[in-house]
Amino acid sequence: MQSIWRCLRGSGCHLSKSLICSGGKAESHLKHFLGNEFNLYGFKALSSNGISQSANSGANFLIRSMTTSINPETSDGQDTSPSTPEVVHPPWIKFKRLDKTARHIMNILDKEAVEQVRAEREIPAIEPGYIIQLKVEVPENKRRVSSLKGIVIATRNAGLNSTFRLRRLVAGVGVESVFPLYSPNIKEMKVLEKKKVRRAKLYYLRDRMNPLKK
Amino acid sequence: MIQPQTLLNVADNSGARELMCIRIIGAGNPRYAHIGDVIVAVIKEAVPNMPLERSEVIRAVIVRTCKELKRDNGIIIRYDDNAAVVIDQEGNPKGTRVFGAIPRELRQLNFTKIVSLAPEVL
Numbered sequence: 001m002q003s004i005w006r007c008l009r010g011s012g013c014h015l016s017k018s019l020i021c022s023g024g025k026a027e028s029h030l031k032h033f034l035g036n037e038f039n040l041y042g043f044k045a046l047s048s049n050g051i052s053q054s055a056n057s058g059a060n061f062l063i064r065s066m067t068t069s070i071n072p073e074t075s076d077g078q079d080t081s082p083s084t085p086e087v088v089h090p091p092w093i094k095f096k097r098l099d100k101t102a103r104h105i106m107n108i109l110d111k112e113a114v115e116q117v118r119a120e121r122e123i124p125a126i127e128p129g130y131i132i133q134l135k136v137e138v139p140e141n142k143r144r145v146s147s148l149k150g151i152v153i154a155t156r157n158a159g160l161n162s163t164f165r166l167r168r169l170v171a172g173v174g175v176e177s178v179f180p181l182y183s184p185n186i187k188e189m190k191v192l193e194k195k196k197v198r199r200a201k202l203y204y205l206r207d208r209m210n211p212l213k214k
Numbered sequence: 215m216i217q218p219q220t221l222l223n224v225a226d227n228s229g230a231r232e233l234m235c236i237r238i239i240g241a242g243n244p245r246y247a248h249i250g251d252v253i254v255a256v257i258k259e260a261v262p263n264m265p266l267e268r269s270e271v272i273r274a275v276i277v278r279t280c281k282e283l284k285r286d287n288g289i290i291i292r293y294d295d296n297a298a299v300v301i302d303q304e305g306n307p308k309g310t311r312v313f314g315a316i317p318r319e320l321r322q323l324n325f326t327k328i329v330s331l332a333p334e335v336l
Contacts, residue, residue: 139287140318163288170315171334173278174294185287206294 110159117160117182124189126164126181128152129197134166134179135188145187148177151195153202167205174209215246215281216253216296225277225297225316226309229264230257233274233298249276249283250323252305255298266300266308274298275305275325277316291317291336299328307331 095101117123126132134148150168153176162181167174179186216222220235233255238247247253252275260268278293285291293315300308307328316332329335 138318140321170336171313173297173314175315175336176292176294178282178290178292180288183288185289 107159113160114182121186123181124191126152126155126189126191127194128155128200128202129195130191131193131195132166133190133192134186136179137185137187139185149192150177151202151205153205154200167202167209169209174206176206215248216251216276216279217246220296221258222255222274222276223278223295223297224274224300225312225314226299226307227311227313228300228307228309229261229266230259230272230300231261232257232259233272233300234258236271239273247276248281249279249317250319250325251276252301253298272300272308273303274300275320275328277312277320277328278314283317283319301325 096104130152132150132152135145136148137145148166148168150166152164153167154165156163160182163178164181165176165178167176169175216235216238218236218238222233222235224230224233235247235253235255237254238244239252239254240247244251252273255272255274257266257268257270257272260266266272276296276298278295278297280293280296282290282292297314299312302308305325310331312328312331313333315334315336316329317336318329321329321335
């Protein structure tokens with residue numbers, strides 16, 4: 001058992017310790033890899049016939065990746081494993097490349113912001129071809145809520161910055177407006193009708209619905 | 215993005231039908247004019263028996279462009295045509311009625327008379 005520790009310790013991967021601990025339950029560990037924290041106490045449950053299995057499987061799992069606990073910002077809890085009877089390693093936290101970590105964190109922040117807005121307001125699903133009625137609050141106009149009605153000709157999905165393009169006829173002039181989907185100025189959104197379209201972007205309507213074109 | 219040689223519709227009842235931009239008013243040799251900018255234009259087409267005639271050089275303010283107008287709250291507005299309202303040296307419109315939608319930005323630029331005549335302020 002100690003020889004296994006030494007040969008894997010030499011490779012420098014501090015995760016090997018915890019992987020050996022849970023080597024007996026390797027398959028289930030891999031399935032829950034992305035969801036759970038590592039079980040550092042599995043060492044105690046390792047049986048004698050599980051040692052030979054762990055020698056091979058542990059070596060397969062020398063994965064150079066970051067720890068995937070639920071909350072990645074507190075992922076430096078790896079060095080808080082109390083009950084290892086072996087040599088105490090110096091706390092070495094290994095992270096992914098900084099730009100990958102940052103992108104991951106930005107994705108999580110984005111999702112949280114979207115959920116927060118969705119919890120406050122009911123925002124229906126918007127696809128191109130829907131006819132929509134909006135109630136928009138205009139702060140310059142002394143907080144008057146104006147109602148707009150038009151057809152959605154394009155949507156752009158970008159997390160919190162998702163936008164949709166609305167085309168309508170205003171006083172005889174065609175106007176297209178791009179609205180952020182999660183804007184606090186949009187007070188209410190209602191889908192009136194759904195037209196069948198075979199495109200994601202309906203820019204051909206500019207030629208067809210243009211009252212000013214001669 | 216209006217530049218010299220651009221043809222613009224006229225959004226009021228001053229008598230002109232179509233204008234061609236010949237110059238953009240402003241310091242620093244502006245390349246393009248946007249909504250709210252004053253241009254010097256020549257009348258290319260006019261309604262008969264009105265005070266304004268063809269090939270007269272007048273000033274106009276741009277009220278609608280096909281180029282998008284971006285606002286600080288993330289809303290972007292794009293019209294289907296380029297249009298202007300004929301004004302005089304002080305900035306008052308020469309016509310008495312305005313047609314079509316007018317964006318709200320003209321109010322901050324002291325074209326309040328045009329905004330008040332507009333059937334719809336976007």
